[in-house]
Amino acid sequence: MRAIWTGAITFGLVNVPVKLFSATEDHDVELHQVHARDGGRIRYQRRCEVCGEAVEYADIDRAYVEDDETVVLTKDEIGAIPQERNREISVVEFVPTEQLDPIMFEKSYFLRPSGKSSKAYVLLRRTLQQTDRTAIVQFALRQKTRIAALRVRDDVLVVQNLLWPDEVREAEFPELEENVRISAKELELSSALVESFSADFDASEFHDEYQEELRKLVQAKLEQGDALDTDATFGEAEESGGAEVIDLMEALKQSVQRSRDARKGGGGAKKAASSKKSASKPAAKKSGSEKSTGAKSAAKKPAAKKSAAKKPAVKKSSTKKTASAAAEKKAS
Template identity: 50%
Template sequence: MRAIWKGAVSFGLVSVPVKLYAATESHDVSFRQVHAKDGGRIKYQRVCSLDGEEVAYADIAKGYETEDGEMVILTDDDMAELPSTSSREIAVEKFVPREQIDPLLFEKSYYLEPEGQGAKPYALLRQALKDADRMAVVTVALRQRTTIAVLRVRETEAGEVIVLQTMMWPDEVRVPDFKVEVDDAKPQEVKMAHMLVETLAGDFDASEFEDDYAGAVEALVKSKIDGGEIKRTETSTKTSGEVVDLLAALQKSVAAAKTARGEESDDSDAPAAKKSAAKKSPAKKTAAKKTAAKKTAAKKSAAKKSTSKKAAAKKAS
């Protein structure tokens, strides 16, 4: 794993230098949107909803939409004036009982690893949290914004580690706009519900559960590959062991671009291999003829100079 943040946990006068690692990773199956006819990837353009023109990335700004639909444009200078922090401190505000924190508030999880001389105070904090059965409520600056989080102890295959879990702000938790109202349940119905709970009671083991959807998708894709159901496109990054001629691919791209603009492609767009093979022999012959002509001219020039010198010598005598 690669550390994404470095700082220190501070509680009282104690400071624990730590590294932060992402504790989770997504294994969701992702699909690309493609043209069903030929498998070509679908591209999207940044188009202005008012004039219909494509907008360059450099011309895109941040906009805040008001409740009445008005748009407020925020410049880079405006954004720079907003409160931000780059503190490298995880400040412990208080230690609270576990049951007081609703799991609904939890957002992202990170592992904390002690750095340098922080191993001993890290171990002391870990033991204190575990013995007190409490979580430490902290404030921390991640990605230029201060957020609240908790520190708790988690048992892993590598041993017990401290986990930092960022939390939603209270106003980010939605309140349901519905109520469930029923008549009082009969005692026998309540008893049967309790029996059902007891029948299915047990301990949680995450390894008992499996993402069967991802496995089914992989099996489906493999069966299609084995059956030859593959769309080969010019932008495919993998081939059946064939070496891609980069120059030829570039030339094809130029030709395709010209065709899209309504221009005619010339011989310069032809694959390099064909052009080279067609002009190899004539090129050598032409070069040979030019060399022979230059040598003949040089000999004639030298002969003329020699004759002139002899004539001049005879006159002088």
């Protein structure tokens, strides 16, 4: 695993150096959209609904839409907002574990000791175990302040992001306000049914049968030779409407390269400045109605699918065909 954050847990004068690792991952088989007739890859365009042009990622701003008004926020404006970059997981308080409502839990992370000695880490772990308490902490991750629960799981400190109080909805269902009569006999039989299903929880006993069958299907088609040449069907994106159709990963790569060029200075810096200038041109230069309509549509436009940059499992057969073709060409 690769650490995604490095810092320290602090409470009082105690400082526990740690590294943060994602504790969960998605096990789903990743599938791509293709043309049913020829297996060609389906790609998405970011298209402006005012001018109709396909827009590159670098030229996209964000917008807040409220009713008939759209507020466009440029990258510079968003970047000017103070961002939390503190490298501390600050303990706010220790609370009884049973007081935490599971509905507030979000993503979980493992904490690994990173100092020369793990004594402070072990001390905090044993203290939490002995007192049956969970630490409520605040820390910054990806420039956002988080509130989280710090607890122990299998001798490892785990921090779990918590939803903010206003992010949990109130369950307001009129049906639950009705006075329903439950007899003692009904409750007794219901309790007996629960008892008949009682067991100790073991997550390893549960399996995602759909994903298992999906993997079997893919493997069977590979073994039967029922696979297409990936380079032929997932070829490079062609130009459409004067703009290149690029997936999200490619856009990110280009952004990173432009940033590196800007640091080196010279031609790279000029190129990055020119790109930034074109990206910051606001839609406000259009008429009021066009700006509102275009930005409003852009705000509702879904992000490009993350999976678009990855290639499917069937690439193995493609690689063999490509390598064979290269060998024949070299021999000739």
